Amino acid sequence: MRRAFVCVASLALMLLVVPGAALALPTVKFRAESVLIPGFEHTGNITGAGMALRTDYEIDGTEYFGSPPPVVAIDLSLPAETIVQTGGFPTCDEALLRQKGPARCPAGSHAGPAGSATGYVTFGGERVEEATELFPFYSPNSSMTLFVFGHSPVNLELYAPAAYASLIDSFGYGPRLVTKLPLTTSVPGAPYVSFKSIDLETGTASKNGPETIYYERLPRLCHPGGFPFKAELVFDENGEMAKPQTVTVLYRLPCPKHALTFEEEAPPTLLPGSEGAITAPANSVCLSRRDFTIHVKRLPGLTYRQVSVYVNGRRVDVTRGRRISAPVDLRGLPKGLYTVRIAVLTTSGRQIVGTRSYHTCAARPLPGHQHLL
Numbered sequence: 001m002r003r004a005f006v007c008v009a010s011l012a013l014m015l016l017v018v019p020g021a022a023l024a025l026p027t028v029k030f031r032a033e034s035v036l037i038p039g040f041e042h043t044g045n046i047t048g049a050g051m052a053l054r055t056d057y058e059i060d061g062t063e064y065f066g067s068p069p070p071v072v073a074i075d076l077s078l079p080a081e082t083i084v085q086t087g088g089f090p091t092c093d094e095a096l097l098r099q100k101g102p103a104r105c106p107a108g109s110h111a112g113p114a115g116s117a118t119g120y121v122t123f124g125g126e127r128v129e130e131a132t133e134l135f136p137f138y139s140p141n142s143s144m145t146l147f148v149f150g151h152s153p154v155n156l157e158l159y160a161p162a163a164y165a166s167l168i169d170s171f172g173y174g175p176r177l178v179t180k181l182p183l184t185t186s187v188p189g190a191p192y193v194s195f196k197s198i199d200l201e202t203g204t205a206s207k208n209g210p211e212t213i214y215y216e217r218l219p220r221l222c223h224p225g226g227f228p229f230k231a232e233l234v235f236d237e238n239g240e241m242a243k244p245q246t247v248t249v250l251y252r253l254p255c256p257k258h259a260l261t262f263e264e265e266a267p268p269t270l271l272p273g274s275e276g277a278i279t280a281p282a283n284s285v286c287l288s289r290r291d292f293t294i295h296v297k298r299l300p301g302l303t304y305r306q307v308s309v310y311v312n313g314r315r316v317d318v319t320r321g322r323r324i325s326a327p328v329d330l331r332g333l334p335k336g337l338y339t340v341r342i343a344v345l346t347t348s349g350r351q352i353v354g355t356r357s358y359h360t361c362a363a364r365p366l367p368g369h370q371h372l373l
Contacts (some may be wrong), residue, residue, distance in 0.1 A: 008048070012194055021146075024235050025061070025245060026060055026063060026068040027059070028057075028058070028060075028063060028233065029053065029057075029060075030058070030231075030249070030251070031059040032338060033052055033053075034046075034051035034052070034053060034054075034253075034256075035053075035054045035152035035201070037051050037052050037204060037205045040212065043214070045203065046256055047218050047221065048220040049214075049218060050203075050212070050215075052112060052201050052204065052216075053064075054200075054205050056197070057200075058196065058197045059194075059195060064169060065122075067196070068194050068195070069118070069235045070195075070236065071183045071233055072234050072235065072236045073233070074179045074180075074231065075177075075178050076176070077177075077229065077231070078174045078175045078177070078229060079223070079231040080172060080219065080315075081221065081313075083214075083216070083217040083228075083353070084175045084215065085213055085216075086164065086167075086349070086350075087142060087350065087352070088208060089108060089138045090109040090142050091106070092106060092137040092145070093139055093140050097145065098157070099161070102137070106234075108206060109138050109190035110135070111136035111138050111202045111204060112203060112204060113201055115135075115198070115199050115200035116131065116198075116200040116271040116351075117195055117199065118131055119150065119156075120128070120152075120188060120194045120195070120196060121154050121156070121193055121194065122190035123186070128153060128155060129190070130152065131150065132149060132150035132158075133147050133149050133150070134199075138199065138215075139176055139314075141206075141349070142163065143162060143163035144202070146158075146159070146160040146162065147160075148160065149153045149270070158193075159185075160181070161177075162177055162178075162180075163178065163349075164349070165178040166306065166322055166342075169364065172228065183236065186275040198314075203216040208283065212286055220313070221313055222256070222259040223345040226253050227252060227254075228250070229253065230250055231248070232246055232248050232249075234247075235247070236334055239250075247315065253333035266363075288330045288332065288333060288335075288360035289362055290328075290358065291330065292326075292328055293325050293327050293328065295372055296324040296325070296327055297351070299373075304344050304345070306344070306346045307344050308342070309340065309342050309343075310341040310342075311326075311328055312327055312339065312340075313339075328340055330358065334360065335362075336359070336360055336361075337359055338359075339355055339357050340355065340358065341355050342356070343373040354373030
């Protein structure tokens with residue numbers, strides 16, 4: 001029995017691949033949908049709701065011994081405002097999977113139902129297809145492990161670690177899942193294992209007292225044209241990583257039916273000084289004059305790696321230093337309740353999200369309360 005590593009980091013609609021210049025690369029197609037989490041109502045293809053991600057990943061090519069070349073790395077960026085909660089779920093580490101198999105993993109550690117994949121292996125000197133089963137599990141240290149098992153024509157056990165490098169958006173995207181895929185052979189001296197198709201569903205929910213924890217949530221608002229994703233796939237034919245070829249794919253998952261988009265949240269009239277952070281509805285009598293700065297609390301024992309602040313759904317600049325601060329400009333807004341969301345990523349990989357609410361045109365200041373962040 002040979003052991004290998006393979007990973008699936010998948011999301012999105014049908015992909016169009018832009019190949020590199022030096023190496024002939026395969027054609028890649030990818031389809032995904034946000035689906036209902038079994039046993040949890042009001043999940044699935046609903047903005048702001050918990051979801052499971054069902055993906056269909058296909059690679060078509062003959063560049064590598066009559067099959068597609070092996071993928072050695074995947075860097076997948078989700079849409080901005082996607083929320084990933086990596087803690088709060090039972091885990092099954094790779095050592096237990098290797099020793100005991102999926103059946104001995106703790107209840108609730110499954111990151112989704114069993115999936116399937118079709119790979120290419122070398123058997124009897126020929127390149128042939130092999131059907132495998134995929135078992136995703138939550139792992140310690142806020143990561144996941146995908147166990148891939150195949151038994152005909154060769155026996156395969158593949159373990160694929162995947163972890164989020166960031167849970168807070170940057171450059172227009174959100175949580176970023178980074179995976180490294182070591183090359184392996186099915187039999188000694190044979191070409192490396194590669195894959196033709198992968199079908200997988202990940203993302204579950206868990207009850208923690210009265211609170212429900214969702215591993216993934218769709219953004220509350222959808223971008224016009226759909227949710228944007230970016231995937232970078234690295235192919236390497238010789239295993240030396242001297243000349244790896246990267247395919248960058250930009251794609252969009254259509255907005256759910258009746259979803260509220262960023263453009264629809266308010267008319268496109270920007271307020272002075274807001275830099276696009278807040279848009280004012282029309283036909284208001286009272287207009288706010290509130291313009292102030294908030295300070296993000298530092299939680300004891302935690303070191304912040306990244307801090308993002310959103311005012312009414314729009315990201316604003318954050319100033320780092322002895323105190324972490326951000327501007328909240330509500331000038332010109334009508335009477336109403338406006339939310340500030342603060343997202344913190346710690347050096348240990350933990351994500352903490354806190355919100356603050358502010359009233360405009362109130363007759364008198366409303367009683368305050370202690371905020372998490």
